[in-house]
Amino acid sequence: MDFLxxxxxxxxxxxxxxxxxxxxEQLKQDAKDRTIEVSKSGVSISMNGTGEVLELTVDSELLSxxxxxxxxxxxxxxxxxSNERVKSDLQTDISSLAGGLF
Numbered sequence: 718m719d720f721l722x723x724x725x726x727x728x729x730x731x732x733x734x735x736x737x738x739x740x741x742e743q744l745k746q747d748a749k750d751r752t753i754e755v756s757k758s759g760v761s762i763s764m765n766g767t768g769e770v771l772e773l774t775v776d777s778e779l780l781s782x783x784x785x786x787x788x789x790x791x792x793x794x795x796x797x798x799s800n801e802r803v804k805s806d807l808q809t810d811i812s813s814l815a816g817g818l819f
Contacts, residue, residue, distance in 0.1 A: 737814070744810045751806065755799045758791035764799040766806055 748766030755762050759776030779788040 753802045755795050757795045760791040760795045762795045762799050
């Protein structure tokens with residue numbers, strides 16, 4: 718009898734695993750569809766929730782040789798902030814899926 722109960726429990730576990738897999742696939746699609754935009758110091762970046770840069774614009778004033786370091790700093794800062802927001806959104810999504818276990 719215990720064997721049959723364990724099989725029933727296993728079936729329930731497999732069902733839950735399938736549901737979680739479906740929810741994870743939905744999270745991936747939602748992340749891909751999400752757009753994060755950051756503008757800093759004349760640089761604007763649009764990135765989707767998977768970290769893919771969709772658009773990058775630079776103010777033309779930053780394109781002179783004497784402002785090269787400023788442009789590099791602005792790019793680095795904008796990209797890093799965008800990536801942090803992607804990570805934060807992903808962590809929030811996973812936490813909600815896992816019922817706050819993470």
